Amino acid sequence: MYAKLETRTFLAMLVGVSLAFALLMKPFFGPIFWAVAVALIFHPVERMLERRLGNRPNINALITLLVCMVIVVIPVLGLGAALIAEGMMVYQKIQSGEIRPGEYIDQINQSFPAIEAFLGQFNVNVDELRDRAVNAFVGGSQFLAKQAIGIGQNTFQFFLALALMIYLTFFLIRDGQKLVELLIKALPLGDERERLLFAKFAEVTRATVKGNLLIAIIQGALGGIIFWILGITGALLWGVVMAVVSLLPAVGAAIVWVPAAVYLAAVGDVVPAVVLTVYGVVVIGLADNLLRPVLVGRDTKIPDWLVLLSTLGGIAMFGINGFVMGPLVAALFMAFWGIFIREFGHDTHASGQADKVVDQDDAPARK
Incomplete structure (x- = not known):
């Protein structure tokens, strides 16, 4: 009885500590998740290097990480910076009146009145649809502009998260297989x-x-x-x-x-x-x-x-x-x-068939 109580207490504390650790890691969910994803994608590269260079985990992981930086991280950063700059430019043109999304939609309605008639058959209000499209367009460009301001104000946090992701990726590339084997031993599935x-x-x-x-x-x-x-x-x-x-x-x-x-x-x-x-x-x-x-x-x-x-x-x-x-x-x-x-x-199906056979065998006796 006392042994069962000890086991239950230990399991309860194990769950509690695990939940506390998960909450502790919650602020770093993004870097951790992308580190896992990048390590999985570039795992075949690490295996190829291991076959060619031998069992050198640190060197193989470092070369794999450099390949990842060149192929993925640097281009994504460049594209993101260009996207934000483009979004700010579009937002400024909307604010200055150089770009007028509403007029573009009105031009389409005037040139193709059949579109409005077709949508009217489904009780779609074209004016309401126009307002929503304009709001979505303006909101999207405004969102990009806010992201640019936010990144500028939180540059340290952004690069800290990026550095954390790269740091975790190195260890996951190097020790990922060992971690998987450890989880397989630990999980009771x-x-x-x-x-x-x-x-x-x-x-x-x-x-x-x-x-x-x-x-x-x-x-x-x-x-x-x-x-x-x-x-x-x-x-x-x-x-x-x-x-x-x-x-x-x-x-x-x-x-x-x-x-x-x-x-x-x-x-x-x-x-x-x-x-x-x-x-x-x-x-x-x-x-x-x-x-x-x-x-x-x-x-x-x-x-x-x-x-x-x-x-x-x-x-x-x-x-x-x-x-x-x-x-x-x-x-x-x-x-x-x-x-x-x-x-x-299959077991449920087999059990049902067995019960059916038993019922058939018992039928003559019941008669």
């Missing part, structure tokens, strides 16, 4: 289940970050290039916006380039409108269908509708990290239920 779940975690993280993010960058770059060629204001900004919305299945970059093509046609620029439409359908649209099977793989891809819902839910719950966290939670949900169905569904 069964080694086979734990290995399956860790494999699913790594698989979905790689697919989402490496595959979906790379595809989004490619689509955003293609969109930004055509906008720049056609002379559309804020080509870099719209390219990044297209990259962001490309993460959402069934929505994609079309939510940006389609209205742009419609506006070009409304103001009489028919040739640029046709060029943008053809380019959007053939080049930007097909990029996802051609690259996703190669970079992500059909076997690791969860259903598009679940990706859409989980991505939107993840962004609402976790912020910018949600575009990875949402699909990851959905994939783990499917993995857990898959394990349950495989291990317990």
Whole structure:
């Protein structure tokens, strides 16, 4: 009896200490999460270096981290700085009246009255839709301007989080496999289940970050290039916006380039409108269908509708990290239920069949 009390007390304190540690790490959730994601993505590079250079964990991890810095961290920082600068420029032009989003929408309504008539069949108020679009456009540029001011005011915190992420990435690249084995020993789920779940975690993280993010960058770059060629204001900004919305299945970059093509046609620029439409359908649209099977793989891809819902839910719950966290939670949900169905569904079915046989055997006796 006393031994059971000791065990229960220990387990209760274990849960309490674990929760306290989780709360302690909460302010660093972003750097920790991205350190884990980057370590998973570049783990094959570390393994390749180990095969070529031998068992030199510190050197292999350091070289892998440098490769990560050159390929990912430095370009992302440069793109982010350019995006914020572009957003501030657009916001200043809106404030000065040089850019008037409302007039662009009015021009489309005047040139294509059929659009208003079509939306009216579904009881859609065009004026209300116009106001929402203008507010979204102004709010987006204002958000980027605030981010620029915020980063300038909190430069130390930003670079501290970046340095923490890079520091953690080094140790996760070097000792990640040991940590996974330690977790497998510690968690009371069964080694086979734990290995399956860790494999699913790594698989979905790689697919989402490496595959979906790379595809989004490619689509955003293609969109930004055509906008720049056609002379559309804020080509870099719209390219990044297209990259962001490309993460959402069934929505994609079309939510940006389609209205742009419609506006070009409304103001009489028919040739640029046709060029943008053809380019959007053939080049930007097909990029996802051609690259996703190669970079992500059909076997690791969860259903598009679940990706859409989980991505939107993840962004609402976790912020910018949600575009990875949402699909990851959905994939783990499917993995857990898959394990349950495989291990317990068959037993339940067999038990039901056995009960049915017993009932049939007892039937003559009851008669």
